[in-house]
Amino acid sequence: MASSNLSFVLNKPNDVSFEERPVPKLQNPHDVLVAVNYTGICGSDVHYWQHGAIGHFVVKDPMVLGHESAGTVVEVGSAVKTLKKGDRIALEPGYPCRRCPACLSGHYNLCPDMVFAATPPYDGTLTGFWVAPVDFCYKLPDNVSTQEGALIEPLAVAVHIVKQARVQPGQSVVVMGAGPVGLLCAAVARSFGATKVVSVDIVQSKLDFARSYAATHTYASQRVSPEENARKLLAVADLPDGADAVIDASGAEPSIQTSLHVVRMGGTYVQGGMGKSDITFPIMALCLKEVTARGSFRYGSGDYKLAIDLVASGKVDVKALINGVVPFRDAEQAFKKVKEGQVIKILIAGPNEKVDKAIDTTVDENKLKAAPVTGSTGCC
Ligand SMILES: NC(=O)c1ccc[n+]([C@@H]2O[C@H](COP(=O)([O-])OP(=O)(O)OC[C@H]3O[C@@H](n4cnc5c(N)ncnc54)[C@H](O)[C@@H]3O)[C@@H](O)[C@H]2O)c1
Ligand SMILES: OC[C@H](O)C(O)[C@@H](O)CO
Structure with missing residues (x-):
């Protein structure tokens, strides 16, 4: 050995x-x-x-x-x-x-x-x-x-989030954040049968990748009020009644606030992103629309197995x-x-693994153009 x-x-x-x-x-x-x-x-x-x-x-x-x-x-x-x-x-x-x-x-x-x-x-x-x-x-x-x-680990995170969103075939899903977790949520939502999946981010190159990957629509979040962002997003995605499910995979306060204005009456909101511990949250929208709000933490029973099945079957790349x-x-x-x-x-x-070439710092332009990430705080 x-x-x-x-x-x-x-x-x-x-x-x-x-x-x-x-x-x-x-x-x-x-x-x-x-x-x-x-x-x-x-x-x-x-x-x-x-x-x-x-x-x-x-x-x-x-x-x-x-x-x-x-x-x-x-x-x-x-x-x-x-x-x-x-x-x-x-x-x-x-x-x-x-x-x-x-x-x-x-x-x-x-x-x-x-x-x-x-x-x-x-x-x-x-x-x-x-x-x-x-x-x-x-x-x-x-x-x-x-x-x-x-x-499989980040994919299992996404599987758990999309399960928490109870996504059904034919539904619309908005995913805030097009980092790895958001991209994988979009892909899993598609594999669950969502017919409209909107990826939202503040970095255009991430949205370009999301569109080529799993999103049917994209929206670049703007520096306007959450209500205004929601209105513009729903117009771009042709969702006049709001989205069936909204997933936050950004952890960013403005995106969480926008989410509650994007979700439809009686729809579902899932908090997957981990940003600041305390934020201003639009509870009136939550109340008046009878939104079901759920958290999502890591992964549980069946999530790893499903993640592997989704890759093996070619449903998630x-x-x-x-x-x-x-x-x-x-x-x-x-x-x-x-x-x-x-x-x-x-x-x-791994330290015992042979890698042919030294660090590959050249980023595939088709995958992502270098861009600073702001807003998401990576957990706290
Ligand atoms: N719930 C869990 O168990 C779990 C597990 C892993 C990661 N996470 C969290 O999920 C989130 C996503 O993880 P990741 O690895 O993809 O992180 P990431 O930082 O790569 O992605 C976050 C994305 O959100 C975008 N963003 C920032 N502000 C925004 C805004 N106002 N509107 C829309 N998009 C905005 C960023 O540009 C970025 O592309 C992080 O907050 C991370 O901590 C949660
Ligand atoms: O995917 C698992 C997550 O990255 C972890 O829960 C981490 O965010 C906190 O320990």
Whole structure:
């Protein structure tokens, strides 16, 4: 076994280092040891790197970053029946207690004792080897690459959000934000049968990509009142009665405010974006339209499986979001690219993975023109 367990460690804000750590050992008979092949960078990783905290999650001790990973099984525990050495898997990176009321009611994503990769104090997956319970490792079908496997995590976030929106065939869905999560929400909404999917952003190049990807319509949010933005958006999308469902995947206050004016009478609003903890929220629109408002946090029962099925069946294309793959030693540069808004999704190869070329900093112009991201705060 190639045995580098080099890890990408956040020591404190804007201070990262590479550290060779001991290869972890199986903790119980239902565990598997996974060689991490590819890891995507999430806005939350970048936020921890820059600020050292997201809400009440504060990095107090050095923490390995990363939680969007796929890899290859290298060892299985004695009770493991469903995976074997050599299987390629998508890693679900959060492990609930399995005993609390949330877990027992089937909402394990709400477990208060969740051990989630790269959410302090827990280390993340930007490392050589990772131990996981077998039921949180999902075998990838032959037609889904391991690189695509790394995008199952953000896709599962989008699956959970769109499920929360209860999207039905023939419905209209407006998605605020055309970052990776918003793009994937648009794609999942289409796969659920939504016939009109409107992507909204403040960056035109992101909207151009969204239109080529999954959106049937786009709207560039303007510096006008939420009511005025909503009026213009609904006109562009030809939705005179409002949208059946509105998803916020931006976390930006103006977009959340606009959403409540965009949703139809009796429609559904889902808060997927994580921005400021407290904002001014148009409760009168919520009340008068009898809007159903739901939150969405990570992913739960069936979401990873559905995400993989959507990719395997060709209903959602995650490959289109990958701008490049970089060697492990280029992890910090890759984080910089994400921070600068120059990529949609960049993958970091595991420390034991060979990557032919050095960091691919050239962004495919067809995917995204470099543009600074403002408004979305990456969680807090
Ligand atoms: N609910 C969850 O479990 C969960 C999981 C992962 C990420 N998130 C959150 O989802 C959001 C999206 O994640 P991402 O990785 O795509 O982030 P991102 O920052 O790449 O995307 C956010 C997008 O919102 C756009 N935006 C900013 N202000 C806007 C406005 N006023 N109107 C419309 N669009 C605006 C930005 O230009 C950007 O394209 C983030 O807030 C992130 O923290 C939530
Ligand atoms: O996709 C999972 C999310 O990135 C995490 O929940 C993070 O935002 C907070 O820990």
